[in-house]
Amino acid sequence: MKVLTFGWDFPPSRNxxxxxxxxxxxxxxxxxxxxxIFVLPRKQNIVGQxxxxxxxxxxxxxxxxxxxxxxxxxxxxxxxxxxIDSYDTEGLPIIKSRTVLEEVHFFAHQxxxxxxxxxFDIIHAHDWTSFLAGVAAKTIxxxxxxxxxxxxxxxQAAGTNVDPSIFKIECESFAAADKIVTVSQxxxxxxxxxxxxxxxxxxxxxxxCDTYAxxxxxxxxxxxxxxxxxxxxxxxxxxxxxxxxxxxxxARRVVDxxxxxxxxxxxxxxxxxxxxxQVGESALSSNVIFAGSLWxxxxxxxxxxxxxxxxxxxxxxxxxxxxxxLQQGTASLISRQSGVAEVLSNVLKVDFWDVDEMAxxxxxxxxxxxxxxxxxxxxxxxxQKLSWKDAAKKVVDLYKNLLNYLTT
Amino acid sequence: xxxxxxYFHVHQPFRIKKYRVFDxxxxxxxxxxxxxxxxNNRRIIEKVANxxxxxxxxxxxxxxxxHPDFRFALSFSGTVLDQFEAYTPDVLESFQKLVxxxxxxxxxxxxxxSLAFFYSVPEFEKQVKKHQKRIEQLFGQxxxxxxxxxxxxxxxxxxxxxxxxxxxxxxxxxxxxLGWRSPNFLYYPPGCSKIKVLLKNYKLxxxxxxxxxxxxxxxxxxxxxxxxxxxxxxxxxxxxxxxxMDYETFGxxxxxxxxxxxxxxxxxxxxxxRSDTSFKTPSETIKSYNTVGEIDVPDILTWADTDRDLTAWxxxxxxxxxxxxxxxxxxxxxxTKNKELIETxxxxxxxxxxxxxxxxxxxDGDVHAxxxxxxxxxxxxxxxxxxxxxxxxxxxxxxxxxxxxxKERALKKAKVVERLPEIIPKVPFIATENFKQxxxxxxxxxxxxxxxxxxxxxxxxxxxxxxxxxxIDNKKNS
Numbered sequence: 100m101k102v103l104t105f106g107w108d109f110p111p112s113r114n115x116x117x118x119x120x121x122x123x124x125x126x127x128x129x130x131x132x133x134x135x136i137f138v139l140p141r142k143q144n145i146v147g148q149x150x151x152x153x154x155x156x157x158x159x160x161x162x163x164x165x166x167x168x169x170x171x172x173x174x175x176x177x178x179x180x181x182x183i184d185s186y187d188t189e190g191l192p193i194i195k196s197r198t199v200l201e202e203v204h205f206f207a208h209q210x211x212x213x214x215x216x217x218x219f220d221i222i223h224a225h226d227w228t229s230f231l232a233g234v235a236a237k238t239i240x241x242x243x244x245x246x247x248x249x250x251x252x253x254x255q256a257a258g259t260n261v262d263p264s265i266f267k268i269e270c271e272s273f274a275a276a277d278k279i280v281t282v283s284q285x286x287x288x289x290x291x292x293x294x295x296x297x298x299x300x301x302x303x304x305x306x307x308c309d310t311y312a313x314x315x316x317x318x319x320x321x322x323x324x325x326x327x328x329x330x331x332x333x334x335x336x337x338x339x340x341x342x343x344x345x346x347x348x349x350a351r352r353v354v355d356x357x358x359x360x361x362x363x364x365x366x367x368x369x370x371x372x373x374x375x376x377q378v379g380e381s382a383l384s385s386n387v388i389f390a391g392s393l394w395x396x397x398x399x400x401x402x403x404x405x406x407x408x409x410x411x412x413x414x415x416x417x418x419x420x421x422x423x424x425l426q427q428g429t430a431s432l433i434s435r436q437s438g439v440a441e442v443l444s445n446v447l448k449v450d451f452w453d454v455d456e457m458a459x460x461x462x463x464x465x466x467x468x469x470x471x472x473x474x475x476x477x478x479x480x481x482x483q484k485l486s487w488k489d490a491a492k493k494v495v496d497l498y499k500n501l502l503n504y505l506t507t
Numbered sequence: 508x509x510x511x512x513x514y515f516h517v518h519q520p521f522r523i524k525k526y527r528v529f530d531x532x533x534x535x536x537x538x539x540x541x542x543x544x545x546x547n548n549r550r551i552i553e554k555v556a557n558x559x560x561x562x563x564x565x566x567x568x569x570x571x572x573x574h575p576d577f578r579f580a581l582s583f584s585g586t587v588l589d590q591f592e593a594y595t596p597d598v599l600e601s602f603q604k605l606v607x608x609x610x611x612x613x614x615x616x617x618x619x620x621s622l623a624f625f626y627s628v629p630e631f632e633k634q635v636k637k638h639q640k641r642i643e644q645l646f647g648q649x650x651x652x653x654x655x656x657x658x659x660x661x662x663x664x665x666x667x668x669x670x671x672x673x674x675x676x677x678x679x680x681x682x683x684x685l686g687w688r689s690p691n692f693l694y695y696p697p698g699c700s701k702i703k704v705l706l707k708n709y710k711l712x713x714x715x716x717x718x719x720x721x722x723x724x725x726x727x728x729x730x731x732x733x734x735x736x737x738x739x740x741x742x743x744x745x746x747x748x749x750x751x752m753d754y755e756t757f758g759x760x761x762x763x764x765x766x767x768x769x770x771x772x773x774x775x776x777x778x779x780x781r782s783d784t785s786f787k788t789p790s791e792t793i794k795s796y797n798t799v800g801e802i803d804v805p806d807i808l809t810w811a812d813t814d815r816d817l818t819a820w821x822x823x824x825x826x827x828x829x830x831x832x833x834x835x836x837x838x839x840x841x842x843t844k845n846k847e848l849i850e851t852x853x854x855x856x857x858x859x860x861x862x863x864x865x866x867x868x869x870x871d872g873d874v875h876a877x878x879x880x881x882x883x884x885x886x887x888x889x890x891x892x893x894x895x896x897x898x899x900x901x902x903x904x905x906x907x908x909x910x911x912x913x914k915e916r917a918l919k920k921a922k923v924v925e926r927l928p929e930i931i932p933k934v935p936f937i938a939t940e941n942f943k944q945x946x947x948x949x950x951x952x953x954x955x956x957x958x959x960x961x962x963x964x965x966x967x968x969x970x971x972x973x974x975x976x977x978x979i980d981n982k983k984n985s
Contacts, residue, residue, distance in 0.1 A: 356528060445866075447885055459527035463889040466528065466896075469828040470888060477823075477866055 100498060101134040103219040103236060105210060105229035116419045117249045120282070120306050121225050127307075127491030133498070136217055138164040138232070140206060164213055199228075200264055207231035214239040221498050223247060227265055230272035243277040243501045250416045251289050257339040257413040270294050278501055280304050280494070282417040283438020304494055305442050307487035308422035316400040320363070324404070329360045329465045332405035332429075334398065334420055335412075337368035342411035342434060342451045344370075344377060349411070351381045352458035357465065361386055365393040365401055402427035407464045407471065411451050412437050421446050425482050430474035432460050442485060445478030510747050510787040510795065511738065511778060512705065514580040514677070515754035516654070517602075518620055519555070519587040520859035522546050522880050526893045535901065537894040538854065545880035552594045559758030564601040566757075566768060570775050571608045577775045578610035578786045581754070582654050585618030585638050586857060588645065599645070606646045612788035613642055615650035615673065621856035622656055622820060624664055625807065626834040634853065635671075652676065652789040656858050658707065658751065658810035659817065662803065665696035665704065673702060675793040677751065679810045680706030684802055691745030693793065694802035703793045704802055707751040707810060711737065716752035720765040728766065731773035739781060746796045747787065751810070812867070812874070819875070820861040825888040830861055832895055836902060843905040851898060855891070863887035923961070930961060 106121045125135055210232030214222075222244045224233025230246055237244040252265040273279060273294055279301045281287040287303050290296045320330055331350075335341045343364065350362045364374070364387065371389075378387045393401050402408065408424040408431040415437035422439065424431045425446075433440055434451040447460045464471050524540035540546040570577045581602070591599040605611050617623060618638040623631035643649055652675040653668045660678035668676045680690025690706035714734065718724045726733065738748055753760060761767040778784055787795060811819045821827050833855055840852045863879040864887045881887040923930075 352529075444883070448883060455527065455529070456525075459529065459893075460889065462528040463893065467825075467828070467888070467892050469824050470885060470892075473824040473866070474885065 100132070100221070100495075100502075101136065101219040102128070102221045102223050102498070103136050103138065103214065103217060103242075105138045105206075105222070105224040105232040105236070106226075116417070117226060119419060120249060120417070123307060123309065123487040124490055124494065127487040128494060130488070131491050131495045133495060136164060136219060138210065138213055138229075140202075164217070203228050203231055203268070207235040211235040211239045220502060221245065223494075224272075225249060227252070227269055227272075230268055234272050234275045237275065243505055244275065245278045245280060245497065245501070246272055246276040247280045247282075248286055248290060248416070249282055251286060251293070253289050253293055254286075254414040254416055255338075255340055257342075266294075273300075276300075277505075278302060278497060280497065282306050284441055285436070285438045286416040302493070302497055304490050304497075305438065305485065306417045306419060306422075307485050307490045308419065308426060308482055310426075310483050310486050313399060313403075313427055316396060316403055318404045319397075319400045320361075320404050323361055327359060329357075329406045330363055330404060331360060331461055332363045332365065332401060332408045332424075333411070334365045334393070334401070334408065334423075335410065337364070337366050337370045337374055339370060340413055340415075341366075341368075342413040343374050345413075345451050345454055345457065346409055346411045347374060347377050347381060347383065347387070348454045349409075349457035349461060350383055350387065352454060353461050354383060354386050356458075356462055358386070360461070360465065361388060363388045363390050363401065363405065365390045365398065367392045398423075399427055402429055405429050407432060407461060409457070409461065410434060410437065411449075411457065413451050415439070422482055422485065425475065425478040428475055428479070430464065430471040430478065432457065432464065443478070443481065445474045445481050447474070508783055508785070509739075509742050509745055510785050510792060511750065512580070512747050512787050512789055512792045513750045514582070514614070514654075514789065515752060515756075516582050517560075517587055517754040518584040519548070519552060519590055520584075520620065520857040521586055521590070521854045522548055522551070523855075523860065523887075523890045523894050525886075526890045526897070528893055531893055531897045532900055535897065537851070537897070548590060549594045551880075552590045555755060555759050556595045556598050558762070559755050560595070560598045561601070562763070562768060563754070563757040563771070564598070564605060566772050567605055568601070570772070571605065571610060574775045574779065576779055576786055578612075578788050578791070580612040580614055580652070580789050581606075582614040582616050583642070584616060584620035584857075585634075585641055586620055586854065588641060603646060606648065610788070612652070612790055613646055613648050613650055614677070614789065615639060615642075615653040617656055619853045619856050620656050620858055621853070622659065622817070622830070622858050622861075623834075623856060624655060624667070625659070625661075625817070626830070627837055628667070630834075630837060630856075652705070652793070657820075658808075660804055660808045662696050662698070662805055665699055665702055665804075669696075669699045669702035675703045675705055675789055677705045677707065677749075677789070678802070678804065679808055679815055680708055680749070681808055681815045683815070684804050684808065688800065689745060691741060691748055692799040693747070693796050694800055695798040697801055697803050703796075703798055705747070705749050705789055705792060706802070707749050709810070711748060712750045712752050715750070715767075715770075716756045716760065719756075719761045719767060719770070729770070731770050731777050734770070735774065735777040735780075738778060739784065742781075742783065747792050749792075819865050819867070820858055823864070823866050825866075825884070826861045826864045829864060829888060829891055829895070832892070836895075836899060839906060840898075840902050843902055843909065845905050848898070848902055848905060852902075855895060855898065860887070860891050864891070927958070927961075931958075 104125065125137065129135060206229065214236035219240070220242060222233050222236045222240070222242050224230055224244065225247045226249045233244050233246060236242070252261045252269060256262065273290065273296045279290065279296060281290065281301055281303055283305060284303050287298070287301045290301060291298045318324065323330065331353075333343060333346050337343050346362070353360050362383070375389065378384060390401065402424050405424075406429070408420060408429050410418055410420045410431060410433040412418060412434045413436060415434065417438040418433060419439070421431035421433050421443055430447070432447040432449060435448050436451055440446070440448055447464065449457045449460055521538040522540070522545070523537050524546050526534070526537055538548055540548065543550070545551060567579075588599065591602075606613065615635060616638050617631060617634040618641065619634055621631075621634060623634055639650060651673060653673045654677040655664060658677060658679050660676070665676050685706070690708050693703045693705065696702065696704055714726070714729065718726070719729055721727055741748060757767055757771055775786070779786070807817050808815055809817060809819070821830055833852070836852060840849055843849070862875065863881050864884045865875045866884050867875065879887065881890070
């Protein structure tokens with residue numbers, strides 16, 4: 100079975116959980132015997148490394164195709180992307196720009212070209228930026244199309260001010276798709292209620308996580324820890340979708356009771372300035388640390404050093420953070436408005452708007468270490484059952500069913 | 508002859524509201540949730556009264572009226588009786604009416620539905636005593652047969668019951684301890700000579716209590732006729748069929764639309780249609796039959812989960828932490844002699860609080876989730892520990908006040924003792940030989956008592972008149 104996959108974020112590019120999810124799923128798909136042609140926007144600086152990402156026994160099964168596009172994830176549609184078009188006679192670059200929306204259409208156009216060149220059985224497109232590419236490939240080849248929804252326009256806008264152009268692309272692509280995969284029931288509910296997609300067309304395939312035991316790193320923030328400070332970590336982009344503002348409000352409540360708590364914000368995003376201002380206004384400057392975007396070893400080290408990880412998302416299709424935290428041996432407090440809350444029991448849960456309850460649970464986790472210890476011990480066992488392997492198996496079954504249905 | 512011994516357990520805990528860290532030190536009420544959730548105790552009692560207590564009691568009353576041979580046993584936790592009294596007095600009255608028939612036996616229990624026996628026997632004894640008083644007061648009956656919280660049982664508990672005059676005790680008829688033997692006979696515990704153990708026939712009991720509405724069960728739907736034939740098939744190889752279950756099975760665990768009420772209504776006449784089948788209360792069962800062998804239960808046996816041990820309450824770290832914390836408070840809380848604090852502490856011992864913290868997600872997880880008013884076991888633990896932290900604060904505050912007062916008292920006493928020579932000036936008195944002989948023991952006693960009264964009186968700031976009066980009295984006496 101050969102699958103033409105369109106994605107737009109892939110490690111080692113450092114954007115967010117979507118790349119991690121694409122990578123985890125694709126890796127396990129190849130283990131299941133699926134051949135993958137992965138089409139990516141080229142200017143993402145993958146430097147050909149993704150070939151080596153799969154440099155194990157199944158490496159031959161993944162082909163990476165690059166498209167000359169500067170599409171990057173997590174952008175507003177009207178954002179201008181600048182690129183060097185060509186060089187003038189004096190060797191100076193001619194810089195042109197396209198909006199993200201134009202780039203998406205350009206990506207789709209390139210996709211249809213690739214669809215004529217490659218041979219494949221199924222098309223699998225990850226997230227809205229590659230949905231049009233998937234649809235274009237289907238139009239050219241007539242092969243079945245699966246759309247994989249990692250986030251919707253409603254998540255990115257936290258429910259309000261949905262970008263109409265993204266919404267339009269979503270609706271049109273959903274109509275053209277043969278099957279839609281969502282990463283949670285939560286997301287399935289959104290696209291059946293908001294986009295009007297029939298529920299029977301949608302399959303839920305929860306994301307997984309890596310189940311190997313992680314490397315223990317030297318603890319970070321040891322100075323603070325030695326002072327007896329407790330560390331609460333937020334890890335993620337700083338945007339309206341992620342609910343960081345609620346996190347800061349809860350931090351205020353926590354510090355009122357226990358000034359010995361430090362809140363670390365690891366990440367960056369369009370709301371960073373607003374959050375910095377909010378921290379100042381709440382007089383929390385001495386209790387909040389902005390660590391910037393942390394990745395790989397730095398990220399793992401921060402996970403390991405934290406006493407509790409908080410994911411306060413307003414709307415989170417899945418949310419890999421609590422799984423990553425558990426892997427690194429730290430308990431999490433997550434918002435109920437997330438897909439991962441459906442599959443993870445060993446975690447503290449709260450409604451994102453309930454700031455008091457969020458603060459209460461943070462304080463309880465600090466007061467009663469038995470609580471977090473047990474969450475970690477049982478949670479580590481639990482995430483063994485949430486592997487990418489199971490997710491990949493479900494996807495393969497989906498491929499098979501779809502092919503059977505279409506060929507008989 | 509085959510007799511049937513039905514026993515229904517009535518219990519509701521005082522559920523702890525969503526008690527937050529911020530409430531510690533600010534809010535002394537842990538059980539007064541008034542939201543629309545299942546943490547609202549009044550709401551639960553009213554709901555279960557409508558679904559179960561009222562309709563079931565009506566049926567049981569009819570059965571008692573129409574079948575002179577029908578009899579059964581009930582056990583109540585003190586916490587449910589308190590709540591009936593406060594929220595649904597008519598339910599309590601209907602229970603009293605059932606008991607007044609003389610054919611309903613009430614069993615002994617712990618007042619607070621606690622696991623105290625396994626953590627503190629003195630505390631356990633207090634709760635049993637309190638329960639007994641309450642039952643006598645409400646129902647005019649002194650329980651003679653013991654059942655411990657969640658049917659938990661161990662050899663030493665049986666021994667305790669024998670030593671305290673109980674005729675019988677109930678336990679789960681679990682193969683681990685029975686081996687090939689049948690639960691449908693009476694047994695005796697090792698080292699005991701009088702007390703008899705009634706074992707629950709868990710298969711026949713759970714057919715009603717758990718499986719009745721399970722559509723995946725091969726015997727669904729279970730008719731009263733089929734069930735009767737199952738029981739009758741034990742003629743010849745059994746003496747007593749002990750059907751022990753939650754009272755709330757009728758209408759609450761098994762809803763009315765499952766047909767549970769009609770099942771209950773039909774059962775007695777069907778069962779007694781064979782004249783060699785009868786109903787017996789636990790006491791009558793104990794009187795009617797001899798024990799057939801020894802049942803040795805060295806480890807805790809309960810009626811819960813597939814493990815039949817305490818793991819539903821103490822199986823994980825947060826449960827053990829919570830239960831340890833509550834019993835660690837015992838000596839301090841008793842020291843306060845503050846009735847309200849002690850009662851609150853006991854309400855927190857109710858086993859349900861720990862049950863809600865159970866993290867057996869698989870197998871028995873559904874049962875646990877069904878019974879829990881919390882969204883997660885961790886939420887239950889947080890509410891419990893926060894409430895307990897507040898109680899700890901109150902206890903230490905109360906003790907501080909106590910020691911402060913004691914210190915003040917001691918200080919005042921010391922001051923008065925210093926001033927004693929001033930207060931009672933030494934009157935030069937030349938005693939004759941004769942007087943000295945007369946000054947016998949009682950005079951000395953009076954003098955010393957007088958002195959102590961002065962000391963006591965000085966705190967209350969009316970030293971002189973009191974002293975004067977006593978002095979006059981004393982003179983008169985002498």
